[in-house]
Amino acid sequence: MKGRKPLPTKIKILEGNPGKRPLNLINEPKPLQIAPECPDWLLDEAKKEWSRLAPGLERLGLLTILDMAAFAGYCQSYAKWKIAEEFIKKNGMTYEILKRDKEGKVISTYIALFPEVYIARQCLNQIKAFAAEFGLTPSSRGRIYLPSLSIEDELDSFY
Secondary structure, eight states: OOSOOOOOHHHHHHHTOTTOOOOOTTTSOOOOOSOOOOOTTSOHHHHHHHHHHHHHHHHTTOOOGGGHHHHHHHHHHHHHHHHHHHHHHHHOSEEEEEEEOTTSOEEEEEEEEOHHHHHHHHHHHHHHHHHHHTTOSHHHHHTOOOOSHHHHHHHHTTO
16 A cells, blocks of 8 residues: 555644544444553563553543554664673774784774664664554654643653
């Protein structure tokens, strides 16, 4: 299917329905607006991220019982990204490879990136994709219209 993927009706309502198109209020599935349980198999840092964000997203109606896999993916990618970034902070981004001849004498050297650099990059791309789905990026958040101060206060609790 080509083109832009449709936004959920909840996001369109929070944005103030900028396109003024009819909203799919009848046919769109309406899952229970209860945050799913945090999966036991998540990394510890992923569980912390889940605990930090899930209550606020649930209050806004952006995290429902059906969103467990997508939100777990976001949290797990965040945890792996953090682990990779901590490795890079400690060890740097590169290491030296020495090429030796038969006698063991160094004949050339190469600089290579640690695998953690690629892991961090991949995880950050995953985080960005998942975060946009839940209104957690500046651009996706900027499109949301908040009708009352109480919801703005709830958004402030994320930070």
